[in-house]
Amino acid sequence: DIGYTHRRSVHLGSDVAAHESMPGVHRVAALLQRWLLGTHHGAIQPKQLDSYLDEFVFRFNRRTSKSRGLLFYRLLQRSILTSPITYKDVIKK
Template sequence: MKSESVIYSDGSPIYNCVNENGFAHHKTVHLGSDIAAHTTMPGVHRVASLLKRWILGAYQGAIQEKQLEYYLDEYAFRFNRRKSNSRGLLFYRLLEQAVITTPITYNEIKSR
């Protein structure tokens, strides 16, 4: 990120270090506010809502915290390609990678 970037966030104290690192910070505190979160931060609200719906639909809510990073990677992959016009090519590339990649066992996946 460039130092001229403006970081928009909620009122969480976890973002207090943003200013210290040279970025402008615009806080929007939703707790006790008359304005709904989906009005002030519609993109963030939409992504979080779709993520929850995807987890409940695809995994029936049964995800493992230990593998949360992998679930989020899959979601980001699907979300970023949701309007792609070349999904067939994407599937072809995925098959191509599957053929040239060395397989791993279930236990190796589970232990990561």
């Protein structure tokens, strides 16, 4: 148990604003919006939205990581320890 409890609530028609009752969700949504406008200057394509969200989640989850500088080193280690993959293997269904 990590201490989180699920509390179901309906906000439609509520007197309490959503940003007051769910500040964490509001903060992440605001960060996402600021990141999209700042990094991509708002020029995002709906077809690519999943990719943008994947990148945002990756960056958000690693924001407090102590070993961000080791990312390339770890990638290099993995590439050396992994056996080669042929083009046939990549295109095989």
